[in-house]
Every structure is written in C-alpha cells, then in structure tokens.
Amino acid sequence: xxxxxxxxxxxxxxxxxxxxxxxxxxxxxxxxxxxxxxxxxxxxxxxxxxxxxxxxxxxxxxxxxxxxxxxxxxxxxxxxxxxxxxxxxxxxxxxxxxxxxxxxxxxxxxxxxxxxxxxxxxxxxxxxxxxxxxxxxxxxxxxxxxxxxxxxxxxxxxxxxxxxxxxxxxxxxxxxxxxxxxxxxxxxxxxxxxxxxxxxxxxxxxxxxxxxxxxxxxxxxxxxxxxxxxxxxxxxxxxxxxxxxxxxxxxxxxxxxxxxxxxxxxxxxxxxxxxxxxxxxxxxxxxxxxxxxxxxxxxxxxxxxxxxxxxxxxxxxxxxxxxxxxxxxxxxxxxxxxxxxxxxxxxxxxxxxxxxxxxxxxxxxxxxxxxxxxxxxxxxxxxxxxxxxxxxxxxxxxxxxxxxxxxxxxxxxxxxxxxxxxxxxxxxxxxxxxxxxxxxxxxxxxxxxxxxxxxxxxxxxxxxxxxxxxxxxxxxxxxxxxxxxxxxxxxxxxxxxxxxxxxxxxxxxxxxxxxxxxxxxxxxxxxxxxxxxxxxxxxxxxxxxxxxxxxxxxxxxxxxxxxxxxxxxxxxxxxxxxxxxxxxxxxxxxxxxxxxxxxxxxxxxxxxxxxxxxxxxxxxxxxxxxxxxxxxxxxxxxxxxxxxxxxxxxxxxxxxxxxxxxxxxxxxxxxxxxxxxxxxxxxxxxxxxxxxxxxxxxxxxxxxxxxxxxxxxxxxxxxxxxxxxxxxxxxxxxxxxxxxxxxxxxxxxxxxxxxxxxxxxxxxxxxxxxxxxxxxxxxxxxxxxxxxxxxxxxxxxxxxxxxxxxxxxxxxxxxxxxxxxxxxxxxxxxxxxxxxxxxxxxxxxx
Amino acid sequence: xxxxxxxxxxxxxxxxxxxxxxxxxxxxxxxxxxxxxxxxxxxxxxxxxxxxxxxxxxxxxxxxxxxxxxxxxxxxxxxxxxxxxxxxxxxxxxxxxxxxxxxxxxxxxxxxxxxx
Numbered sequence: 001x002x003x004x005x006x007x008x009x010x011x012x013x014x015x016x017x018x019x020x021x022x023x024x025x026x027x028x029x030x031x032x033x034x035x036x037x038x039x040x041x042x043x044x045x046x047x048x049x050x051x052x053x054x055x056x057x058x059x060x061x062x063x064x065x066x067x068x069x070x071x072x073x074x075x076x077x078x079x080x081x082x083x084x085x086x087x088x089x090x091x092x093x094x095x096x097x098x099x100x101x102x103x104x105x106x107x108x109x110x111x112x113x114x115x116x117x118x119x120x121x122x123x124x125x126x127x128x129x130x131x132x133x134x135x136x137x138x139x140x141x142x143x144x145x146x147x148x149x150x151x152x153x154x155x156x157x158x159x160x161x162x163x164x165x166x167x168x169x170x171x172x173x174x175x176x177x178x179x180x181x182x183x184x185x186x187x188x189x190x191x192x193x194x195x196x197x198x199x200x201x202x203x204x205x206x207x208x209x210x211x212x213x214x215x216x217x218x219x220x221x222x223x224x225x226x227x228x229x230x231x232x233x234x235x236x237x238x239x240x241x242x243x244x245x246x247x248x249x250x251x252x253x254x255x256x257x258x259x260x261x262x263x264x265x266x267x268x269x270x271x272x273x274x275x276x277x278x279x280x281x282x283x284x285x286x287x288x289x290x291x292x293x294x295x296x297x298x299x300x301x302x303x304x305x306x307x308x309x310x311x312x313x314x315x316x317x318x319x320x321x322x323x324x325x326x327x328x329x330x331x332x333x334x335x336x337x338x339x340x341x342x343x344x345x346x347x348x349x350x351x352x353x354x355x356x357x358x359x360x361x362x363x364x365x366x367x368x369x370x371x372x373x374x375x376x377x378x379x380x381x382x383x384x385x386x387x388x389x390x391x392x393x394x395x396x397x398x399x400x401x402x403x404x405x406x407x408x409x410x411x412x413x414x415x416x417x418x419x420x421x422x423x424x425x426x427x428x429x430x431x432x433x434x435x436x437x438x439x440x441x442x443x444x445x446x447x448x449x450x451x452x453x454x455x456x457x458x459x460x461x462x463x464x465x466x467x468x469x470x471x472x473x474x475x476x477x478x479x480x481x482x483x484x485x486x487x488x489x490x491x492x493x494x495x496x497x498x499x500x501x502x503x504x505x506x507x508x509x510x511x512x513x514x515x516x517x518x519x520x521x522x523x524x525x526x527x528x529x530x531x532x533x534x535x536x537x538x539x540x541x542x543x544x545x546x547x548x549x550x551x552x553x554x555x556x557x558x559x560x561x562x563x564x565x566x567x568x569x570x571x572x573x574x575x576x577x578x579x580x581x582x583x584x585x586x587x588x589x590x591x592x593x594x595x596x597x598x599x600x601x602x603x604x605x606x607x608x609x610x611x612x613x614x615x616x617x618x619x620x621x622x623x624x625x626x627x628x629x630x631x632x633x634x635x636x637x638x639x640x641x642x643x644x645x646x647x648x649x650x651x652x653x654x655x656x657x658x659x660x661x662x663x664x665x666x667x668x669x670x671x672x673x674x675x676x677x678x679x680x681x682x683x684x685x686x687x688x689x690x691x692x693x694x695x696x697x698x699x700x701x702x703x704x705x706x707x708x709x710x711x712x713x714x715x716x717x718x719x720x721x722x723x724x725x726x727x728x729x730x731x732x733x734x735x736x737x738x739x740x741x742x743x744x745x746x747x748x749x750x751x752x753x754x755x756x757x758x759x760x761x762x763x764x765x766x767x768x769x770x771x772x773x774x775x776x777x778x779x780x781x782x783x784x785x786x787x788x789x790x791x792x793x794x795x796x797x798x799x800x801x802x803x804x805x806x807x808x809x810x811x812x813x814x815x816x817x818x819x820x821x822x823x824x825x826x827x828x829x830x831x832x833x834x835x836x837x838x839x840x841x842x843x844x845x846x
Numbered sequence: 847x848x849x850x851x852x853x854x855x856x857x858x859x860x861x862x863x864x865x866x867x868x869x870x871x872x873x874x875x876x877x878x879x880x881x882x883x884x885x886x887x888x889x890x891x892x893x894x895x896x897x898x899x900x901x902x903x904x905x906x907x908x909x910x911x912x913x914x915x916x917x918x919x920x921x922x923x924x925x926x927x928x929x930x931x932x933x934x935x936x937x938x939x940x941x942x943x944x945x946x947x948x949x950x951x952x953x954x955x956x957x958x959x960x961x962x
Contacts, residue, residue, distance in 0.1 A: 488917065510889070520889050522914035523923035548870025548888075548913070552925035555871070555910060560925055564905035611910075807873070812862045812884070814876040820899075820906050 007309070008095050008105040009038040010085045010251065015282030015298035016111030017046030017066055022306035024075045030310045036077045037103050039095075041084040042134055045072070050295055053162045055138050056169035058704045058723035060683060064135070088255040090275055107277055109305060110252055110265060114245035114283040114293070119154070123216030128223045128238045132163040141240060145170035148237025150222055152176075154213060155243035156183040161327045163242045164205050168328070175206045175234060177226070179243075182209060187323065187334035191349060192376045195358040199330050199377065208234070247284045247291055260286040269315040270308045271301050279305045292319055296427045303430065320390060320427070324375075324382045331379035336389045337362055337372035345371055348400040352377075359403040361385065368394050370402075383466045391423050416470040417477075425470060426456035426463045433470055440474040447471060448756040468759050486747060487524040490517040494672065494747045498532050507537060508545045527551040528747045531634055534670035535742045536783075538790040540797050541633075541670075542804065553632035556808070557794055558614055563821055563832040566614060567607040568594070569631035570621050571667065574641045574659035574679075575602025584624040592617055595829045601638030601676065603629060608830050610821060612810050618795045627793040630667060634748075636675045639663040640688070644681030644698070653698030655681035658727070662696075665731070668791045669738065669784075672745040672754075690718045693751040694734055699723070703730045707737055707765070710752035719755065719762045722770060735784040736769045736777055858952070858959045867893065867958065872909035872922070874898050877962055882949065883909030884958065885933060887920060894933035895949040895960050900924045902944075 116131035151167035156178030182193030212229035219225035258274035264286025282298035297319030307314030324333035344365035357377035370388040421434035530549030558566035595607040641659035645651030678689035689695030695706035701724035709718025767773040823830040867886040881898035903926030930939040936948035950961040
C-alpha cells in the first residue's frame with residue numbers, strides 16, 4: 001500500500017487491457033508506483049473482439065485471448081473477473097461492486113466500451129433474437145444456429161457483415177436486412193455499396209436494403225416472421241441485431257459525470273472526464289462530439305492516459321477513422337473523407353464490372369492533396385493512399401493513376417523514401433517511419449527482428465508489405481549491402497541454389513560447385529546443398545558423391561553427443577508402440593549399456609553408442625522391424641498424437657491413426673530445418689499441435705490445420721490455416737505447404753521464422769496454397785509425391801552394403817576403442833564422465 | 847599427456863591403403879596410441895592429417911568433421927562446436943592461441959604414409 005497511487009479500471013476489454021499493458025510496459029517506471037484493480041464483467045479477461053467472427057471458423061476462446069498467461073499475477077494486478085462495477089461514489093472515491101465490495105481509487109479509468117443497439121421493434125426481445133458483441137453471445141448464436149436453417153442479421157454495416165459471415169459459417173441460409181439503401185453506409189458510397197452487394201450475394205448471402213422492420217412475430221415455416229414497412233415479410237429461425245453501438249455510459253451518468261447529448265462520457269484532450277481524477281477511454285468516451293468505434297483510437301487514448309498518469313505531456317487529438325478489412329474474403333477499405341464532403345472536392349472513380357472492383361478517390365480542389373478514398377474488391381492500394389492522405393503528400397500530376405490498373409511495369413506506388421519520418425506505418429501499435437528507421441539503424445535488418453523490436457505489423461498485419469519496403473529502402477540507403485549469399489563459395493541465396501538445382505537438374509555438389517561456385521565448399525554450403533539435393537531428388541544421403549556434404553549427424557545417421565558418442569532414435573510413428581517392440585528397445589539398450597530417455601516427440605532415445613556400435617545396434621533394431629527415425633536430420637522428426645477417439649471419452653476423431661499416416665507419408669523428407677507435427681483428437685489439444693510446424697486438430701466436421709508454430713527458444717503459436725478439412729484435402733494442403741517451405745525458406749529457417757519473414761504473411765500463404773494464386777499446386781503435390789514414393793530407410797540401405805560399414809570403424813588401422821570415452825553411473829544408468837569424476841583404472845592408466 | 851607431443855625423431859610410417867580413405871571426408875588412425883584424423887580432399891587431390899582430439903569439445907571427433915576451405919585455406923570444422931582448424935598447420939581459425947598437431951602425408955605404392 002503506502003503511497004502508491006491506486007488505479008481502478010472498469011472494463012477489461014481490448015482498450016482496457018491495452019491500458020494495463022501500457023502501464024506495465026511503461027519505461028518511466030510507472031508500474032512501480034501504482035496499484036491496479038481491474039473489473040471484468042465478462043467471464044473471460046480481454047479478448048480480440050475484432051477477430052470475433054473467426055470464432056466460427058474454428059478459433060477458440062483461448063486463441064482470441066489477448067492476455068498472456070500469468071499477466072495479472074506477475075504484474076500484481078487485481079483482476080475482478082465476473083464482477084461488475086455498479087456505481088461510483090466520487091466523494092469517497094470508491095467503486096462499489098456487484099458483490100458489494102468497495103474499492104477505493106486515486107485515479108479511475110472507465111473503459112466500459114459500448115453495447116449493441118437493438119431497435120425497439122415489437123418482438124425484439126424474442127428468445128431467438130441475439131446481439132453480436134461477446135464470446136457468450138457467439139455461444140448462444142451457435143447453439144441456436146444448430147437448430148435452425150435460416151438466419152437474419154439486422155444491420156448491413158461493418159459489424160453486421162461480420163455477423164453475416166458468422167451465420168454463413170454456421171451453415172445457415174443467411175440474410176442481411178439494412179435500413180439504409182446501401183451496405184456499409186458510413187464507409188462506402190452508392191457505387192462501392194452496389195459492388196459490395198453484388199459480391200456478397202454471389203457468396204450466397206441475401207441482401208435486403210431499405211427495409212424498416214416493424215414487427216417480429218412467430219413464423220409459419222420458421223421460428224420467426226419479420227414484417228417490414230413496405231409490406232414484405234421474411235421468415236427466419238434466428239435474428240442477430242448488429243445495428244450500431246451505443247456508448248456504455250450508465251455508471252458515468254449515474255455518478256454525475258458529464259455525458260454527451262446522444263450518449264458518451266465527455267473527455268478532454270487528456271481523456272479526463274468532468275472529474276479530473278476520472279478518465280474515460282475507448283468506445284464509451286466522447287471526444288469533441290465523436291465516438292470512436294475502432295480499436296486504434298481506443299489504444300491511442302489508452303497511451304495518452306498512461307503518459308498523463310506518469311506526469312508526461314500527452315494529448316489525444318482525434319484519430320484517423322480509415323479502415324481496411326476483409327469481409328467474407330472481400331477487400332473493403334475506406335479512407336478519410338470518403339463521401340467528398342469537403343467543399344470543392346473532386347472525385348475520380350474506377351469501376352471494373354468484370355473483376356468486380358470499385359475504386360474512388362476524393363482530392364482537393366487544386367488536385368494536390370488526397371482527401372479520401374473507397375476501395376472495394378481490391379484494397380492493395382490502401383497503404384499508399386493512406387500515406388498520401390495522412391501526410392499531405394502532393395499527388396502526382398494525374399491523381400487517377402493511383403486507382404487505374406497498372407498495365408505497364410512502371411510502379412505508381414508511393415516509394416517509402418517519399419514518406420516523412422512522422423508517417424505512421426503501423427496504426428495498431430502507432431509505429432512511425434522514424435521508429436522503424438531507428439530500429440533498422442540499431443541492427444534490425446530482417447523483417448522478423450524488426451517486428452519483434454517495434455511491434456509494427458504484429459497487430460492486424462495490414463502494414464507488413466509497407467514495413468518491408470521501408471526496411472529494404474533503409475538498408476539500401478545506409479549502404480548496408482545486404483549480403484544474402486549463403487557463403488563465400490556461392491554468390492547465391494539458398495532459394496537461388498534450390499532453383500538452380502531444379503531448373504538445371506543438378507544432381508551433385510561437385511556439379512553445382514563447378515557451374516556456380518568456387519573453392520572447395522565449406523560446412524555451410526555443403527550441408528545446405530546436400531539438403532536441397534535430397535529434398536529434390538531424394539537420393540540415399542550417404543552415396544559416395546553426397547557423403548562429404550552431410551552434417552555431423554547425418555554422416556553417421558545418429559546424433560553426436562558431447563563426448564563423441566551417439567544417440568539412436570528409431571521411428572515410433574505417432575508414438576504408438578507394442579509391448580514387444582518396447583521390449584526390443586529395452587533389450588538392445590541393455591545389451592549395449594545405453595542410457596535411455598523418453599523424448600518430447602513420444603519416442604525413445606538410446607544414448608552412449610560408440611561409432612562402431614551403431615551398425616550392430618541398428619542391425620538388431622531393423623531385424624526386429626524398426627526403421628530409422630531421422631532424429632539426426634533436418635527433416636520430419638515426429639508426429640506427436642494424443643490417444644484420440646479410439647480410447648478417449650472426449651475424442652472426436654482418430655488422432656493416432658492420422659498421426660501414423662502423416663508420419664509415414666512425410667518421413668524422410670529433407671528440409672531447410674527440422675519439422676515437427678502433432679495431431680490432437682479434439683480441441684482439448686493434448687498433443688500440443690498448435691506449437692508445431694504442422695498441427696492438426698479434429699473437429700466435429702473434419703480436421704483443422706495449423707501451420708508454422710514452434711516451441712523452443714522463441715515459441716510461436718501456430719496460425720489457423722484452414723478448417724473442417726476432409727483427410728484428402730488436409731494432406732494436399734500439407735503437401736503444398738511443406739514443398740513450398742522447402743522451396744522458399746532460408747537455410748536453417750524453421751517454418752515459424754519463415755512465416756514471420758514472408759511478405760504478405762498468412763494471407764499470402766493461403767493464397768498460394770488454397771487459392772493456388774501461383775498456379776503451383778499440382779507441381780507442389782507432385783514433388784511431394786516423388787519424395788513419398790522414393791522413401792528408403794537409410795539404415796537399412798547402409799546395412800545392406802558391407803562396403804559402407806568400414807566408415808563405422810573407430811580406427812582405420814586398429815580394432816581398439818577410443819579410450820577417451822568414459823562413462824560413470826548415475827541413477828542406475830550411464831552418463832559421460834566429467835573431469836572430476838573418479839575414473840576407472842583403464843582410463844587412469846593412460 | 848605425452849601422446850600429444852611430437853615424436854623426437856619423426857619418420858614416414860605406413861598407416862593404411864589409399865582406398866581406405868573416404869573421399870571428401872575423414873577417417874581416424876591410431877598410431878602409437880595417438881589418434882590422427884586423415885582427410886582426403888578429392889577436388890585438389892590432397893591428403894591431410896591432424897590430431898583427432900578437439901581441444902574445445904575435449905573429445906576425439908575431428909575426423910568426423912566437414913572439410914572445405916575458408917578464403918582458400920583448407921579447413922575442417924569440428925562436428926561439436928564448429929571451430930575451424932587449418933588442415934596444413936593445425937591452427938585454429940577462431941582462436942590464435944589454439945593450434946593442434948598437423949602431419950605431412952604422402953602416398954607410397956598405394957599406402958598412405960604419415961611423417962610422425
């Protein structure tokens with residue numbers, strides 16, 4: 001307690017939580033001087049409401065969570081989950097909770113958000129009427145959706161269309177009912193709205209415009225019947241109201257704070273309400289007569305309050321309401337004065353009826369400045385247009401060149417060099433070009449490190465391409481020649497080398513070196529090219545011409561340990577093993593006195609084999625039916641699985657069966673780095689698939705595919721790639737993703753980093769793999785099929801050829817063993833002796 | 847550790863036959879209790895011999911390292927922690943103070959000989 005400032009936050013939504021994070025991360029030590037309590041009336045702490053509809057396409061409540069585990073505990077924040085602030089006593093400076101507690105405050109932050117507006121139509125309170133705001137709402141809609149066939153969304157705005165997507169994902173025949181004569185009336189004009197309607201109807205959603213609902217009563221064929229002012233009727237099984245939001249200002253009003261005429265807690269430029277100890281931020285706040293229904297302005301308010309609490313100068317001066325979003329796969333963007341309300345404004349429009357693209361720009365009377373824009377169907381120009389608009393950059397002579405299709409090679413985009421230092425690159429995290437430049441100067445020379453340093457492009461990700469171009473431009477300017485050569489022997493990247501191997505059908509390192517390299521090669525280029533050759537042609541890796549290329553572990557098909565001995569890992573597909581096979585492992589381990597340990601990938605590792613023992617051990621394992629586990633290779637390691645529906649009471653599908661099938665398919669695939677899979681039989685996710693390069697989770701309708709996750713040093717949650725796939729499609733997608741990865745990744749680049757550095761990110765990968773944007777699908781699949789068909793157990797091949805076994809002798813001229821290898825016992829098993837361990841007599845005799 | 851010191855009166859000794867060597871790779875020979883890594887670099891047709899003991903990882907593993915060149919110097923990279931050793935001199939490229947023994951090699955009537 002003592003003299004710490006007590007801060008109470010009402011509301012743990014996106015903005016409320018962003019405020020907490022701002023306090024915790026503040027560099028001015030603010031968090032040491034405050035004691036925070038936060039209310040959260042929902043049953044879950046902050047989650048990503050913007051991504052709410054992805055809940056229907058397979059994301060779970062945990063996926064949407066914005067709270068890192070342990071956040072509240074570690075930062076000493078008192079979270080009052082499921083508790084609601086019911087009133088504020090400003091005289092005594094206490095907040096009274098629903099549970100009857102009184103929480104004193106020095107500073108109060110209201111982040112109460114908004115509530116959905118439900119028009120007071122008779123029947124609006126029917127059991128089959130819902131709103132669309134919280135995860136609880138979604139759960140109710142899901143339950144109702146299972147019983148019905150038809151759904152209606154009332155409201156054709158941004159959120160309404162999101163809700164429509166949700167209903168469509170539930171498999172309902174979906175209708176959108178809008179009072180205004182067009183969709184997204186706030187953001188787009190009639191032309192854009194018409195194009196949007198056309199595209200949405202093609203997706204099977206019925207759009208009803210200019211409809212004023214007058215009554216909701218019982219239906220004949222379906223649960224409900226809606227009656228409209230024009231006499232028409234529509235039957236449906238459920239209704240979702242998404243007709244706008246209203247600021248949640250009840251508590252503020254009740255304790256006497258100043259409220260706007262049409263609602264909203266009035267705030268000044270420091271986000272202070274009419275009581276100087278109370279702030280309001282986010283959708284509940286009314287600044288200069290405006291409510292901001294987007295998350296970025298809310299974050300900006302939160303930052304202002306953090307600074308103000310720390311005694312720093314900070315002002316909130318309004319926010320840009322430009323938006324870019326993807327609605328049911330349709331790009332829609334709106335910038336600035338989209339409706340040309342500025343006096344004298346001039347308009348240019350471009351409409352492509354064939355590809356269904358609509359673009360409009362609004363420019364100043366002198367045609368020098370961009371005032372606003374609308375993009376439907378193709379929002380690729382959003383970044384450039386937004387920069388023109390926000391930074392007052394002078395337009396080119398013919399402004400329409402910004403929206404006309406670019407049919408020459410000449411780029412009309414705004415070069416990053418033209419942007420001022422103050423230009424905002426990432427609006428989610430308020431990162432300016434200046435911030436990016438500083439980070440580049442400080443050593444962030446790739447997209448991945450730049451993202452983790454500045455946070456840019458880690459919100460909605462919309463600015464990733466722009467960020468990359470700023471990075472490239474800065475690197476070029478600073479004269480840092482970004483040398484992407486793999487090593488001194490080849491003036492090429494790994495990707496170049498890969499392409500050379502395929503295009504010129506290069507089959508050996510020597511051929512590559514004589515055609516494209518110089519010198520003798522080294523431990524960088526040799527394994528890299530060895531791996532590429534194996535990925536493409538899948539030869540036996542210890543063939544004479546490939547032997548010298550292999551990395552330490554591949555050369556002996558085992559994993560070298562610190563004392564020069566090896567560990568042996570036979571494949572145990574899906575982690576399933578019979579007692580007899582387990583006994584074989586035990587017998588072999590016992591015979592050669594090997595240390596045994598269960599691995600994280602659900603198999604058994606046998607340690608301490610000397611190089612000469614490897615063929616003997618493997619002969620016994622292969623005779624018993626084992627095959628190599630590729631634990632030594634940059635290749636598929638394991639497919640971990642939970643026990644699945646065969647045994648588990650909760651299992652939805654046979655995860656073990658699928659894991660075994662996948663492991664058998666991809667075993668032996670050589671890749672830029674190791675690859676791990678997992679398959680879970682239900683959303684409880686016991687196999688931890690979301691931390692793997694490829695993760696698969698069973699659903700009621702099929703399999704959800706996750707890609708590019710990682711555990712290890714820098715964990716990365718895998719991205720949900722596709723949902724409810726049948727097995728055939730699942731395998732096709734995995735074929736394509738993995739082949740695309742082996743083609744385009746850097747040397748030793750895991751899929752997680754590959755994804756982080758991919759321009760266009762997840763959306764781009766989806767467009768290549770799912771939409772076949774590059775026309776590569778068949779080729780990618782065929783290539784994988786070649787690897788699958790040419791699989792061999794490398795140990796079996798090795799043992800079958802006696803001439804290859806000579807290499808495994810410890811000495812070329814003696815049968816002696818390496819006397820430097822000494823083991824001692826610990827917990828009943830061997831381990832390498834340390835310097836201070838008492839050595840055996842033989843070792844000492846040396 | 848007397849085995850690490852050079853013989854006072856070195857001479858050429860037979861080690862193995864040429865075909866016992868692994869092209870572009872290494873093997874290990876045991877000569878008077880001393881482990882010696884012998885490499886055959888096919889591209890320049892040279893045979894190199896250095897101590898097998900890796901002074902960083904403290905294990906007898908250098909014969910199992912990848913060979914190649916760095917700026918024209920023939921090197922082996924330790925399979926444990928990847929330090930490079932010059933195959934002609936035994937000098938470690940990452941640490942001036944570390945140098946291991948290197949031995950002259952030759953072929954005499956299909957026999958690989960070391961000057962040791």
